[in-house]
Amino acid sequence: MTNNSISEVAQPEQTSIRERVKNWVTSLKLRNSGGQSMAVLDQLITPPVDLLPIPDVAQLRPAIEKTPGFADETVTEPPIQPPSPDTEYRSNLMAESYEIIDLTDNLQILDRVSSGTSVDSFWGRRKNTGETLYLKTETDQNKLKTEFLANSIYRLMGINVPHVDLVQYQGKLWTASTEIPNCKLCNMGKLSTDWETIAQGFVTDAYLGNLDVFGLISNANVAQNDHGYWRLDLGGCLDYRGRHGEKTFSANAVPEVDSMRDNQYTPGKVYELMPDSAIRLQVAVLTKTVTDDVIHKLVARSGIFKPDEAVRTLIGRREYLKQRFLNPTVGTEEKGEGEQQLDQLSSMKCFPQKTNELIQSYLDLYHQIQTQVEAFHTRLLDNSTHIQELLRSVQGAPVLDKYGYPSYYTSDSMELGEFSIELSDLYQAINTNHVPQELDCDEVIDCSSQVKTIYNQCAQILSSPHKFLVQPNVNKTLLRRRIEQENIRVNDEYMAHVTGYEPLLGIINNGHLMSKSRQIQVNGQFRATVTSKADQEMHQVVFDRRSIRPDYSAPEGVSKVPPVIFVSKSSIILENYQGLDSDGWHAFGKLHNAATSTVDDFDANLAQKSFAVLVPEEYRDRLYQDLQGDYANRIAIDERLRELNIVFIAKTLYRRLSGTLYSDGDMQQNQQLVRAIYDQARRVLPKHNHVRGRLMPNGNTGHGSATYNQPLNSFVLAN
Amino acid sequence: MDNKPAINLQEALDRLLDKLEKEDITISQAREVAILLRKKITESQIGSNKINDE
Numbered sequence: 072m073t074n075n076s077i078s079e080v081a082q083p084e085q086t087s088i089r090e091r092v093k094n095w096v097t098s099l100k101l102r103n104s105g106g107q108s109m110a111v112l113d114q115l116i117t118p119p120v121d122l123l124p125i126p127d128v129a130q131l132r133p134a135i136e137k138t139p140g141f142a143d144e145t146v147t148e149p150p151i152q153p154p155s156p157d158t159e160y161r162s163n164l165m166a167e168s169y170e171i172i173d174l175t176d177n178l179q180i181l182d183r184v185s186s187g188t189s190v191d192s193f194w195g196r197r198k199n200t201g202e203t204l205y206l207k208t209e210t211d212q213n214k215l216k217t218e219f220l221a222n223s224i225y226r227l228m229g230i231n232v233p234h235v236d237l238v239q240y241q242g243k244l245w246t247a248s249t250e251i252p253n254c255k256l257c258n259m260g261k262l263s264t265d266w267e268t269i270a271q272g273f274v275t276d277a278y279l280g281n282l283d284v285f286g287l288i289s290n291a292n293v294a295q296n297d298h299g300y301w302r303l304d305l306g307g308c309l310d311y312r313g314r315h316g317e318k319t320f321s322a323n324a325v326p327e328v329d330s331m332r333d334n335q336y337t338p339g340k341v342y343e344l345m346p347d348s349a350i351r352l353q354v355a356v357l358t359k360t361v362t363d364d365v366i367h368k369l370v371a372r373s374g375i376f377k378p379d380e381a382v383r384t385l386i387g388r389r390e391y392l393k394q395r396f397l398n399p400t401v402g403t404e405e406k407g408e409g410e411q412q413l414d415q416l417s418s419m420k421c422f423p424q425k426t427n428e429l430i431q432s433y434l435d436l437y438h439q440i441q442t443q444v445e446a447f448h449t450r451l452l453d454n455s456t457h458i459q460e461l462l463r464s465v466q467g468a469p470v471l472d473k474y475g476y477p478s479y480y481t482s483d484s485m486e487l488g489e490f491s492i493e494l495s496d497l498y499q500a501i502n503t504n505h506v507p508q509e510l511d512c513d514e515v516i517d518c519s520s521q522v523k524t525i526y527n528q529c530a531q532i533l534s535s536p537h538k539f540l541v542q543p544n545v546n547k548t549l550l551r552r553r554i555e556q557e558n559i560r561v562n563d564e565y566m567a568h569v570t571g572y573e574p575l576l577g578i579i580n581n582g583h584l585m586s587k588s589r590q591i592q593v594n595g596q597f598r599a600t601v602t603s604k605a606d607q608e609m610h611q612v613v614f615d616r617r618s619i620r621p622d623y624s625a626p627e628g629v630s631k632v633p634p635v636i637f638v639s640k641s642s643i644i645l646e647n648y649q650g651l652d653s654d655g656w657h658a659f660g661k662l663h664n665a666a667t668s669t670v671d672d673f674d675a676n677l678a679q680k681s682f683a684v685l686v687p688e689e690y691r692d693r694l695y696q697d698l699q700g701d702y703a704n705r706i707a708i709d710e711r712l713r714e715l716n717i718v719f720i721a722k723t724l725y726r727r728l729s730g731t732l733y734s735d736g737d738m739q740q741n742q743q744l745v746r747a748i749y750d751q752a753r754r755v756l757p758k759h760n761h762v763r764g765r766l767m768p769n770g771n772t773g774h775g776s777a778t779y780n781q782p783l784n785s786f787v788l789a790n
Numbered sequence: 791m792d793n794k795p796a797i798n799l800q801e802a803l804d805r806l807l808d809k810l811e812k813e814d815i816t817i818s819q820a821r822e823v824a825i826l827l828r829k830k831i832t833e834s835q836i837g838s839n840k841i842n843d844e
Contacts, residue, residue, distance in 0.1 A: 096811045103807060108800045112831075115806070115824035118817050488825040495819055537818075 095119065151349035154229045154271045156360040161227055169372035173239040203250040208243050213376045214311050215246050220373035221279045221308035227360055230272040231301040254296035259285065259340060262293060266341045269300055273345050274353035277327040278388055280320050283307030285337050323387040323761055324559040329552045347396065354396040361389055391761065412763050413551045418513045421765050426510060433506045437518045440500050444525045447493060451532045461487050462534055490533055497526060498537055516546045558763050561641045565749045566614040566656065569634035571623040572690055576697060582678050582715060584637055586610045589672040611657040612673040616641055619745050621725055621733040631732050633687040633725050638752035643681065645764035647673065677715040683752035684717040691719050716755050724748055802827060
């Protein structure tokens with residue numbers, strides 16, 4: 072839960088104030104030990120004014136009101152019109168085939184902008200048409216093609232961008248952009264003021280991952296002329312960063328739709344107030360304009376590397392936006408399916424039993440504090456007339472000390488002082504009982520908001536500036552965004568389970584990855600490779616998230632052998648009864664429930680291709696030999712291996728050049744290895760359904776603990 | 791005012807200043823405690839155990 076008290080808003084010159092306070096306290100201590108206690112007491116009662124930077128609520132108010140969702144019952148949403156797609160461009164695009172023209176003999180250089188090893192650019196004039204062009208080339212030609220592709224999508228959507236073409240010049244590939252006449256660059260201040268106009272392109276920016284849309288704060292990538300705003304540099308779209316290198320670009324979700332509204336980052340400084348309702352309208356335009364055939368056409372004409380992957384990514388991202396923002400209930404008060412699921416996930420219903428109990432204990436504590444605050448509030452109301460008199464008496468007191476404080480030697484002020492001490496105790500009680508962020512849920516937000524509201528009423532009566540910022544709607548929105556981000560990560564990342572060669576043979580025969588207990592049921596026995604582990608963890612299969620065990624503990628006597636690696640999307644964990652233990656994520660069957668002693672074993676059918684099975688190359692000959700008795704010929708074996716998504720992986724991925732196996736430490740140090748293995752799996756794994764759920768960090772729970780999570784498959788969204 | 795005060799006040803202030811130094815309490819809170827101490831003193835209870843109790 073975020074700590075939103077006004078008193079904790081950052082103060083200017085905090086360090087220097089802190090130092091001054093320290094010096095002041097040291098001098099008081101010296102005087103106190105020197106026997107001047109009464110003088111010290113006076114000093115404490117009337118501290119130097121500059122050490123007490125009490126925040127001015129009136130000053131803070133505009134900042135608070137700017138927070139998204141603040142009092143959204145009364146705030147009317149800004150009128151952001153969706154863009155109007157360029158239908159003429161679209162029909163031309165679909166009709167024509169694209170040809171890259173050579174400008175070598177048809178260009179006059181006007182002004183060289185940069186000339187470097189990786190980027191080269193200049194302004195030139197086409198001799199035949201007189202048109203002024205900005206030409207840019209890069210060592211990474213795919214980046215130019217990506218920019219060209221992104222440019223076409225912006226143009227299709229009817230968002231102002233220079234017309235970019237791919238051209239040949241002196242044997243190299245360049246992007247050539249048309250000049251935007253009479254335009255001037257905008258700074259961030261200008262963009263933030265006129266954000267509602269810029270925001271017409273928000274969904275396209277997010278869809279294309281154009282995090283660099285506003286460039287750096289001092290150097291905006293947006294210019295303005297009589298025709299409106301123009302996005303100038305699209306070099307940071309899709310999987311490229313604006314400056315150098317590549318960025319993570321999800322193929323089945325658009326996390327940018329949230330991150331670009333987060334004002335921690337540059338785009339969020341312009342887009343932070345972008346409401347979901349305006350996004351919905353833009354997504355509707357996007358889904359109608361950027362259709363499958365348009366995507367195929369655009370990708371083909373751009374000539375970018377891995378065109379199939381680009382098509383899959385652009386379709387996957389569009390579908391995500393469609394699924395999240397468009398539903399039959401657009402325009403009505405009802406929430407769409409996706410939002411309803413997020414609501415469910417942000418309530419206590421999705422917590423495992425133990426976590427639920429923990430949250431309940433926090434809620435009980437809040438209720439206790441609430442009782443105290445309410446009692447105090449009643450007392451204040453009962454004495455409100457008297458308190459008003461006291462406040463007037465103190466404020467109107469003619470005796471002010473040299474610091475401008477009212478004299479505290481009157482009985483009125485002392486009586487007030489006692490009230491304020493009680494208020495301060497309540498403030499402390501509320502402020503110190505935070506629920507950890509990962510356990511945040513709607514119930515906690517509601518409960519703490521209630522307590523804080525009553526506290527604020529007390530503070531109001533006593534004219535105290537120490538109040539809490541109560542904004543349940545903002546907190547709930549932020550919570551949903553956090554959960555959504557977690558879902559996107561889980562759907563994009565992979566998990567791995569390792570086993571050895573012997574178990575692999577059994578798995579190939581029956582086509583299932585199963586818990587030990589299920590293996591005993593099916594095969595009549597379970598062959599433990601390590602006897603000490605034989606009777607433990609009978610019902611689950613353990614996965615590593617974002618890592619891989621580089622070796623497998625073989626039967627007694629031989630310490631480590633190359634692992635057979637089962638890779639699946641991390642969402643496999645969300646779909647099953649799950650929990651995090653010291654040695655990894657434990658997945659049971661969907662119906663498993665420790666609380667009700669319902670046992671359900673993990674059992675995945677490999678033929679459904681939810682797994683990629685990576686087998687070390689050095690097992691290949693032995694595997695064919697061992698399987699030949701069970702299958703008619705080598706072709707039949709190949710067919711079976713394909714059916715189960717079994718691929719062989721290079722020796723270098725699990726062995727060093729010296730021949731020894733990599734260790735856990737090596738894998739942690741060298742994430743390239745993990746990535747290479749996951750990449751191998753990604754090529755064989757089909758596109759996985761987008762799944763919604765919450766991974767609860769249960770800590771080291773121990774086997775069979777009731778803190779394992781309830782199955783979240785009820786939240787599974789099938790595409 | 792600077793006459794030698796009761797030892798209990800000195801001790802109470804010592805503890806208060808310690809807390810302030812460690813940033814366990816804010817100046818406003820220290821000020822509120824100081825107001826209370828002052829009230830006790832004006833009620834002519836200097837040196838009584840009551841001050842120590844604060």
